[in-house]
Amino acid sequence: MRQQDDSPTPPTAFSAADAFTLRTALDALGGVHGLDTLDLACGHGGTTRLLASGGARRTVGVDNCPERIRRARETRHDGPAGPIEYVVAETAAMPQLGPFDLATALYLFNHAPDRHALHSMFRSIRANLRPGGRLLAIVPNAGAFPRVDWSPFGLRVLARDPDGDAPLVRAQFLTEPPVQVEFREWAHADFAEAAVEAGFTTAGWQPARTPPPCAERDEAFWASYRARPVSSLMTCVA
Template identity: 35%
Template sequence: MAMQYDQISDAYSKAAGQFVFKRAVESYTLFKVIGPVEGKSVLDVACGDGYYARLFRHSGAARVVGVDVSEQMIKTARGRDEEAGLGVEYRVHDAADLPVLGSFDWITAVYLLNYAATKEQMLRMCQGMFANLAPGGRLVAVVPNADFDPAVSSSAKYGIAMRPPEDRMEGSVMSLDLLMDPPLTIRFIYWSRSTYEQAFAEAGFGDIRWHPLECSPEPEQVEFWRDYLANQH
């Protein structure tokens, strides 16, 4: 299912550039949780077009490796990195069969695990990331909110419309509409929090914590994102 990005890589990259949520909420939360990355090594799994990999280098990370299953996404990422001259390393790998690429202080997986077709595949993803962590290293993963309520969604305001399966059955296909120009639909798999937690624990991770998404504390940002943060996708 993740291979859909080979077909939509150009459209997705353009949409991501228009996507205010990614900058104002997702990026803000990710960097707040991680903290300073200066001098650190970072492995960005499911890096897409390299958006976060480039931000990590801009923020002073000593080594950044971006991995994605989509050859087209990696091609786009390499092209953008050449323009910026940041020296990010990009590799094409399936996250469920991830080789050891180093010993990293931080690993990020932004909307990776929700593409696991089975619980076993999710476990392999987590095991591969665990094998790439340095002692004391940390993984930060972003996954869809399993408790999202589409009945009270403010999708038109925020440009996001998520459609979870009506029965909330684990392993069911769900979709996310990015209401951009042109609109874009992405499909992935519905998993509960307990399934994610089980995969992390079985792979060897400890001290598993959930962090809600946040926006920057400026009053106008807090007011604008209030409805979204009360029902995050």
């Protein structure tokens, strides 16, 4: 669901908040220097490159789209410890690539089409983490549609179809031009259930963090966002 990192337009407000939230969480862990890191749903590699530039010992980006992986590979960026590895794979059926100390996932789990796929994603990630390894995942907040309007923050919900294991939400990024997206409205409890079933020892939540105010987005704007954020940070320990 995230806006791609090499978009020609400035990031939407919710994407800027997601990036700041993840960076803050990584800083709180002491950074990634010397860690083996895995970035899931890596897209064009923005977060993957962030991990590599932070001094990760090994950095692997995984995405199910060959075109996105091709573009990620074209953006040459080696970390202090060596080149980034990119793998085309579905997270739910990911091969054994680790073990890793840290995995990141931005808007991965909301694309699970059913409960079986959701649980398979968490099991696959857990299998690639060392004991004590961490998962940091940006996930959308459920239950807001259609009562909350996220249009000021760059995401407009168009429809919500209550079918399957989780409602299907149709929305668009308010970029130029707008980009249509679809995702499943899983509840946070569904994510936590899948994490525990996969063998994670803890599954917790942190609220979205927002960047410092600027001329374009002042403190009143970010206060409004924090009152109705698009996403939260899920943290799991293996």
